[in-house]
Amino acid sequence: MQIKDISRYVDQEVTIRAWMYNKRSSGSIHFLQIRDGGGRLQATVVKGEVPDEVFELADGLTMESSIIATGVVREDKRSPMGFELAISDLEVVQMAEEYPLQKKEHGVDFLFTNRHLYLRSESQWVILRVRATIIKACIDFLDQRGFVRIDSPILTPTSCEGTSTLFETDYFGESAYLSQSGQLYNEAAIMSLGKVYCFGPTFRAEKSKTRRHITEFWMLEPEMAYYDLEANMELQEDLILHIIDQVLKVHGEELCGVLKRDLNKLSGVVKPFPRLTYDEAMKKLSGLGSERGYDEGLGAEEETLLSQQYDNPLFITHFPMQQKAFYMKRDSDNPSLTLSADLLAPEGYGEIVGASVREDDLKLLEEMRKLHNIPAESLAWYYDLRRFGSVPHSGFGMGLARVVAWLCGLHHVREAVPWPRTLTRIYP
RNA sequence: UCCUCGGUAGCUCAAUGGUAGAGCAACCGGCUGUUAACCGGUUGGUUGCAGGUUCAAGUCCUGCCCGGGGAGCCA
Incomplete structure (x- = not known):
């Protein structure tokens, strides 16, 4: 019997x-708050209605002790859940030692040093389940549209983008690096399978210390042959809408009840998402009082300012080529711009997707490689893709933790990840 | 790397340069419907580390360590 099915067992x-997560007592009645992994329930132990030894056992139960409780299910409005278990027999599997986490507030440092216990708290229980639903929604969505999941390597010989800092490891005496993107490998795979995606961990050794950054995060990276920028953005819209639909369907009540998420902010998202070119965005920003220079790019403050103008996620397209990776295809109408699009989540949650059309012409790609000072050796195999049946193609990368943080309304992406790795934390 | 705030009981925080305290947790006791239960009591401290100023330092100064928030970069 699982607590989530309790209504069928009245x-x-x-x-x-189950586990005890709280106990209240009124002298002759103990109220045990229990959880079994799938739900929460109040159980009562009443003096006189159970053997004295069972009552004494309940009296001595500590926070987070593991128990097996037997009793009759009753519908009772006085219970926080509407149902409760009238215990007749109780077995203690393990009497927990003094539990470090309390019902009251804790600091960030303490919570994440005790991440292995913090996972048991109700908010984390909701977040982790929403995360799992988002993952399933992504995979279902792409599979239904004919994508093939192709896993990219995590140990790689060199940087895919050449700019960000990489984690270096020893590979039998040579240097290898933890992957920061599977994109280049996806580009090879679409020439066989048409539409593919990889989904796995990526690593950034950037010394970023903000609410939007962790050093290890999961990224969904679809790549599509013959997709232009518009088709790419439409795919993103449908993906985001599918994710929101599934999350609201499965977790709407918990998001609202436990995490106090304003669900109207999510159910109000509709396509098409607004689109601004980078040039338009900079003009709009100066109209909003920003003094950001054209070449300075969009900072976190500017992204928030822009996204606050809309209820929907917002596409910023056609970034200057200096700001973007070497493989991005340039706009034939204005070669200083790239065929790129960043998707900004509403409410200041920042960039959740980065997309672009990839340069499919070998000569233009080589030009860009030189401009970006990327060594030619590392790209030899990648260049083959432009020699043997090159086609226009595009793809994007979606940061899972940021999407989870946005949908759950979290203050920091570390809350959206089971075991977050940050600049200052790799334990537990 | 830079800017900024902080480090005092297990946790969350107080304490004009002058006797280190509260709430919660734990422990003991009370309560037949609790909702972060409540009420009474008890226990609990090398004030991050090392120096310095002072009659006197949790408090002021210097250095270091650790953490939070932010910037740049990115998803």
Whole structure:
């Protein structure tokens, strides 16, 4: 019997294998708040209605002790869940030692040093399940559209983008690096399979210390042959809408009840998402009082300012080529711009997707490589893709943690990841 | 790397340069419907580390360590 199915067992005797997460007592009645991984329930132990030894056992239960409780399910409005278990028998599997986490507030440092215990708190229980639903929504969505999942290597010989800092490891006496993107490998795979995606961990050794950054995060990277920028953005819109739809369907109640998320902000998202070119965005920003220079790019403050103008996610397109990676195809109408698009989440959650059309012409790609000072050796195999049946293609990368943070309304992406790795934390 | 704020009981925080304290947790006791239960009591401290100023330092100064928030870069 699982707590989530409790309503089907009213007036029946059931046995629940659970943990204590709180206990309140009124002298002759103990109120045990229990959880079994799938839900939460209040159980009562009433003096006189159970053997004295069972009552004494309940009296001595500590926070987070593991128990097996047997009793009759009752519908009762006085219970926080509407149902409660009238315990008749109780077995203690393990009496927990003094539990470090309390019902009251804690600091960030303490919580993440105790991440292995913090995972048990109700907010984290909701977040982790929303995260799993988002992952499933992504995979279902792409699979239904004919994508093939192709895993990219995590150990790589060199940087895919050449700019960000990489984690270096020893590979039998040579240097290898933890992947920061599977994109280049995806580009090879689409020449066989048409539409592919990889989904796995990526690593950035950037010394970033903000609410939007962690050093290890999961990224969904679809890559599509013959997709131009517009088709690419439409795919993103449908993906985001599918994710929101699934999350609201499965977790709407918990998001609202436990995380206090304003669901109207999510259910109000509709396509098409507004699109601004980089030039238009900079003009709009100066109209909003920003003094950001054209070449300075969009800072976090500017991204927030822009996204606050809309209820929907917002595409910024056609970034100057100096600001973007070497493989991005330039706009034939204005070669100083790239065929690129960043998707900014509403409410200041920042960039959740980065997309571009990839340069499919070998000569133009080589020009860009030189401009970006990337060594030619590392790209030999990649250049082959432009020699043997090159086609226009595009793709994007979506940061899972940021999407989870946005949908759950979290203050920091570390809350959206089971075991966050940050600049200052790799334990536990 | 830079800017900024902080480090005092297990946790969250107080304490004009002058006797280190509260709430929660834990422990003991009370309560037959609790909702972060409540009420009474008890226990709990090398004030991050090392120096310095002073009659006197948690408090002022210097250096270091650790953490939070932010910048740049990015998803």
